[in-house]
Amino acid sequence: MKYLPFYTVLGVPEEKVFTNFIGNLKTSIKVWDYFVNWDKVNKNVEQVKIELNILNSLIGSTDIKKDFIHLVMKYPEVIKTLPVLLAVRDNKLEVIRDYKKGDLDYFIFDFKFKSSMSQNDAEKYFTFISESGLIDLFLDKKIKNFVDYVYGVEVGLDSNGRKNRGGSLMEEIVEVLVLKSIDNNSNLDFISQATPKKIKYKWSYQVKFDKSARSYDFAVFNKSTEKLFLMETNFYNGGGSKLKSVCGEFKTLHNELSSQGVEMIWITDGKGWLTTQRPLEETFNNNNYVLNLYLLKKGILDEIFNQ
Known part of the structure; x- marks a missing residue:
């Protein structure tokens, strides 16, 4: 099942999937509200x-x-x-x-x-x-x-708040695209800023993690398959050593959640990744779903949520 949505949506061979991912990173996610509130x-x-x-x-x-x-x-x-x-x-x-x-x-x-x-x-x-x-x-x-x-x-x-807005913009953009997928499937349910406590209350689904208070950007639950998807988003314009540790964090997070039968979807974008391709590729190959905005625009979430 790994990478099946990539093949379906992009129609590219396995060896070209990461190259396609890198080639479609965005230079900016500025929207009109970014400049002045x-x-x-x-x-x-x-x-x-x-x-x-x-x-x-x-x-x-x-x-x-x-x-x-x-x-x-x-x-x-x-x-x-x-x-x-x-x-x-x-x-x-x-x-x-x-x-x-x-x-x-x-x-x-x-x-x-x-x-x-x-x-x-x-x-x-x-x-x-x-x-x-x-x-x-x-x-x-x-x-x-x-x-x-x-x-x-x-x-x-x-x-001075533009930096904070830049961090939240990726989340706002992704939320719009996630909700489009939710609207297309009555079996899907959604919460934002999803803590394990909120997830258990809404869907009676227990997520165990060493940081019990961790909040995921989004959680999507397929009521038909009883499959839980936890989503994290970020955008990086600039590179640096931090991105290597970010890759390690999301690799560990995926492995922890996967052992519980929970799907981890990491949505990241930005030209900053061009300077840290090797660590990103390692996480890309380890995790089931490392996506960017290009893939979301192509409708890949519909493929993932409906599996």
């Missing part, structure tokens, strides 16, 4: 929009210290915007006073909502905008509107 950006800006508009009144101030202190005492809620202006998410900051003079004690700033503000506290927050350089945004008229400015900040902060 605009819903998140808009939501974050909306949460501080009123306070930012209040701060706008300070732009171009000729007596910024006096005006800032007066403003935050009257509208203490505006201080929650100050970390955002520095592209910082934290609402509490500890800043070393002056390491150049050997002073390693902290200024401690709390930016959580306050209903009132004392003169001393207001002066403390003025120290924050002064020492952090934020004061220049008010004095030099480098910006015209803090709301527009924070939109830019939020887009920049969101771009």
Whole structure:
């Protein structure tokens, strides 16, 4: 039964299966949502929009210290915007006073909502905008509107999440293709983020593994054949020594699950594998199912799930 779906779907001889696999690795899995999560950006800006508009009144101030202190005492809620202006998410900051003079004690700033503000506290927050350089945004008229400015900040902060989005994109893409196969067969059932506990609860199927809390990306159960398929996904743009250990991990995982009669499906892609072909080929030849997105697009999951 090993590799039967490859022959069926691709129509290539056994000795060409891995070559075909390598030749169809993708260079990218970027989708439109990868670049900026605009819903998140808009939501974050909306949460501080009123306070930012209040701060706008300070732009171009000729007596910024006096005006800032007066403003935050009257509208203490505006201080929650100050970390955002520095592209910082934290609402509490500890800043070393002056390491150049050997002073390693902290200024401690709390930016959580306050209903009132004392003169001393207001002066403390003025120290924050002064020492952090934020004061220049008010004095030099480098910006015209803090709301527009924070939109830019939020887009920049969101771009830092691209690495995490890249990791989850492969999972999202595979899930769409898996669900297409599920829709084509009423005997198939599906859960995502499948732990052994969830699997046992849903299908009364006991999966034993030395890491009992392990979560598999997807689990598919054929109610007709009572066959369980556990699926893991990943995508690698770059190579490196890590990929060799990844191959070893999925080889061991396959052997452990196979001994229990569970089918392990590893779906991986990316040109990073071009630098680590030998370890990948060893796992490819050991495991029943090492797939890429090209094979999924060809409908190989229908072949596998229906065996």
